[in-house]
Amino acid sequence: MSLRLSTVILPVDRWHDGGRAKWRRAEELGFHTAYTYDHLSWRSFRDGPWFGALPTLTAAATATERLRLGTLVTSPNFRHPVTLAKELISLDDVSGGRVTLGIGAGGNGFDATALGQEPWTPRERADRLAEFVPLLDRLLTEDAVSERGTFYSAEEARNIPGCVQRPRLPFAVAATGPRGLRLAARYGQAWVTTGDPKLFEAGTPAQSDAALRGQVAKLGVACEEAGRDVAELEKTLLTGFTPERARPLDSVDAFVEFAGRHQEMGFTEIVVHWPIADSDFAADQGVFERIATEAAGQLS
Template identity: 50%
Template sequence: MAGTAVRLGVLVLPEHPGPEGVRPWRVAEELGFDHAWTLDHLSWRTLRERPWFDAMTTLTAAACHTGRIALGTLVASPNFRHPVVTAKEAMTLDHVSGGRFVLGVGAGAPGPDGAALGGPEPAAAGRATRFEEFVTLVDRLLRQPVTTFSGRFYTAEDIRMIPGCVRRPRLPLAVAATGARGMRLAAGLGDMWVTIGDAGVPGGQSEAEAFATLRGQLDRLTRACRSAGRPPGDVRRLVNLSRVVAEPYGSPERLADLVGRCAELGFTDVVLAYPREEGVFAGDMRAFEEAVTRVTGVTGQRGSD
């Protein structure tokens, strides 16, 4: 991005069917975004009865129709994923994309996804424990050609991960976390930390309250990194701005101001939601393009699809 150290990303919901489903990803690359993400759920909130596709397959298609932009999950969780299969898919996507894939992971929230594997859905403490084991095993699988592991939740016996990731020792992990245990995990194993602000009420705080929440979270991450003996600057810090404030691209000036405020707090990466015609993340595409191109420094007209 021109004029700032912050990398700008976009969230594209996995709802676009058919061959035209790759269009938003090409647009994102043409607009100068540094990275593009999709949600990894079986269904999501108010869109449960609408078309909704698999995240890994969606990103594979995106990888085949782009050449520069980084691609990732925001975020995969153990609610319905096993770490062995997740790691194999991530390694594969890393190769398909030519080393552009980022595996975003989170503990998962209560809801339909949590019941997909059967059995009782764990409470918050149980999800945190399961998530820690999930990330630990994914990390090992992606780092070494053969892994054997026996834990409370997962077992892996003589699992091959050949040829391994394009990037060594493994592709980047982006860890979504707000609690103390998750922050420690991000500080210990994460290449990036992810937040949507107050996860209990996404977008429900005033702008002043939201930025105060983000400031507090960044302070806790810094303390977690220092406790882990890791320089805080080693972990990139990403905020999904469209889950934090309203109309983040209402004007080019507003987006530039918000990105600047995030940078001042210490964020290295800011994500916006790709505009939808209605409902969640509804927005005007022309305003989106105008604001984003002002911030990214891209000039000229996008090519036709």
């Protein structure tokens, strides 16, 4: 299977001052999908410009024709399945069926407290995701949904006419733990990982490779338990959070070596961040564009 190359465009630019141009350029460069983070703010970008993910993706849908669009990732931290479903159905309609929902449990960043709540523990986040995903699945596939849950409920929630993509737009479930992997196996059309966060600061590429192989193997077990062929799921690596950090973007050859290694592990999509100067995602724009246009052909 050929390896898909996608990008993440962080929502840091005003639409009419560089934002629209990036999404159009992503399509011109041939990226399979352009994602954006679904956060209220994020780490070092907290005190600078940061726009909403779904409005940005809606604008990107009108500025492009072929490029798939998605979130990496949406979480329950500040979302509710009922309102999210309505927005996703609208976005899928505007884009003509080009949307993928990346979804995960979220973390302890600014999203976790922006609504005035105490941050949830990892177990509490997993509990919420385990209820969020099945309800969202129903909301995107049924005309009317009523359900009472511990955390999320719906009362005669109408979602007509539903998604352009049938039976619904695809879910890309971000997970490394057993509960999340079970959700990916049951509801996902793709699985997403950033690697092992414990290795980011002091780990080695070899250790990261071993951890990723282990995650892929655990996904296979979860799929087997769910009675599903693991080959049905796209396997997505969001780069920038492994010990190699930005080094794969140093050159076309460096990227081809990195991507080829991960393709051998079973990954079917590699996602790279669009360069942002003076940030963790700084990279040479020219090299980045050469990777987009040259590397994919070497990895097919």
